[in-house]
Amino acid sequence: MTYFAAALARTDDGWTGREFDLDEVEDLEGLADELRDLSGDGTGPALLLFEEDDEYVALVRVDGGAHGLDEPRVFLSDRRAVQGSEVAAMLWEDAPLDEPDDDEEDEGTRPVAEPVGDAALLSDLGTPADVLIDLCAEEGLLPADVLTGVADRAGFLDVLEGLREG
Secondary structure: OOEEEEEEEEEOOEEEEEEOOHHHOOOHHHHHHHHHHHHOOOOOOEEEEEEEOOOEEEEEEEOOHHHOOOOOEEEEOOOOHHHHOHHHHHHOOOOOOOOOOHHHOOOOOOOOOOOEEOOOOOHHHOOOHHHHHHHHHOOOOOHHHHHHHHHHHHOOHHHHHHHHHO
């Protein structure tokens, strides 16, 4: 599976970011610690923007810099990704998942995505919950496009594009 992951943090000097390798992360708390380290002593949010195989988007947010004690906030554009992705399963440890009923799905059609988590985690960064849900559900919009929309609204599109090109 191929994925793109970017860790971004708002610092006193603006947004900073780096491409992120999730192979080194064991659990959500470890990821949250890495994100807090990126933000240093700043109080701005630190985010993980993730997309895998053009199938789904995952967003993780921590606040409060290196000493932040807030729990990480997680959003997945489709909870079914947990069944087929080790990364999604690690990010959404507590997701109650029902096995899909193969008789109910028509062959050749893609089922509708089922977003889970904190859809409001980017509300103060220009993407309210309803807009995030709409972006994820928009016909023909790829996960990379969703991340671009989120980045544009929050003001770090140039940082994200630099990471994608790098």
